[in-house]
Amino acid sequence: MSVAQFIQDAWNKQAKWLIVFRPLSLLYRSISLLNHKLYQAGVKSSYTAPIPVMVIGNITVGGSGKTPLLIHLVAYLESIGVRVGVISRGYGGKGPFPAYVDINSEPNDVGDEPCLIVQSTGVPMVVGANRQKNIELLLAKHNLDLIISDDGLQHYALNRQLEWIVLDNNRGLGNEKILPEGYLREPKSRLNTATVIEHAAQPKSDLNMHLEVSIPYLLNMDKDVFFDPMLDYYAVVGIGYPQRFYKTLQSLGVNQFQCHEFPDHHDYEIQDLQFEDANPIITTEKDAVKLLPLLKKYPDFKREIWVVPVEAVLSQPCYTLLNNQLKKLGIQIH
Template structure:
């Protein structure tokens, strides 16, 4: 087990030995607050885009459900005839950056989440660490009304008009400590400054969302077989909070699966998919964009790989809040909204 995975497990278990990282957490906190202060007093400059920017992020390390939320919002905004573009850091991608993401872009080049977002929505998207360059690239190609920044909540170099902060109540805030003693990127009081969307099947607030899975599909297009939930599966997953995926499998009635966890944004190799028997693999859509590349390079690989799609389901209050925020930004909505 890698050190990163061991720390991730300790965070999830709120292990007491994490206290050894407290001095590093103090250093992290000091550096974070200093950087934020420099932007606030103008010692560091922020880029203000010519159109409104909405950031969707979280204050924790690891998965919170923000990517399914972003995909849903892009589709919904398009239905309102609002022209939206998306930018992202492109974590895990090799570039060069800034990179325009189209339907032919690979996860290896632009990152797994951007590839998934564009394949799901066909939204105009650009990736790179310099968000200004990404926005300028998008605006050079498209006439847009709104930019959505995937993650980047702590990226003060980009000014924003809206912030939606996803809080996964299945995972919570852990021991409520900053990195690396805990998995908080910012103190929990940061939740007071943005629109918090509670990710929970049993929400305590009006602004909430949950994920609903649908029928798994086969990644191997050349195989002709029907999904059987009673089979024994290898659950291959490389996301921030794999337990959520296991819970999804159980809710779908899939009881027999062996867990094979990899770090978030893991670069898969063919050997990672080799097992002693011929039992099928089941995985997430985020992992699938990388596994598909392996299948294309290895056409003789015949093990079934099933992908579980998930959709974000938002509460009515989320739409009401979104409509109000968009109107405040001067964006025109259809009559009756």
């Protein structure tokens, strides 16, 4: 188990020994607060794009369901006539940046989540650490009404008109401590400053979403095979919160699986997929984006790899609120 995985496990269990990190948490919070104050005072300059920007992010480290939400929102916005583009940090990508993402982009170059977003939606997208350059490249290629920033909630160098924070109630806020004592990037009071979308199967808020699971599909073999939940699987995942994926498997009736966890945005090697028997692998769509180039490199790899697709389902008040927010920004919907 890597150090990152060890700490992630401690966060999830709210281990009491994490208190040893409190001095670092106080330092992290102080630096973050000072940085924010410097932007508010104009000491550090912020960039304002020529069109509205919507940030979709979270205040926790690890998965929250943000990417499925973004993919769904892109499809919805396009369905009501809003021309939308997406920017992202491109975490895990090697660049060079800013990089335009298209259907043929490689995860090693632009990151796994951007590849998944573009492959799922075809949305115009640019990635790189400099959000201003990302937006300028995006607008040089496309006439848009709205830009969605994938994450970047704490990136105050970019001004934004809308903020949606995804709060996963399966995980909650843990011990409610700031990094590294807990997994919060910002204190929970940050939730009071933005639109909060509750990710839960049994939500308490009117603004909520859940992930709807579809039947897994075979990633690497062109044959007519039906998914069998009764088999023994290797659950291979490199995501921020793998426990959600395990619950998803159980909801599909898959109860016999061995967990093989890797760090978020893991750069897979073929050895990661090698096991002593011939049992199939099951994984997420995000991981599949990174596994597919690997399979092309090793065409003789014959083990079945099943991918579990999920889709964000939003409550009706989410759409009503979004439409009102867009109208206030002067964005016409049809």
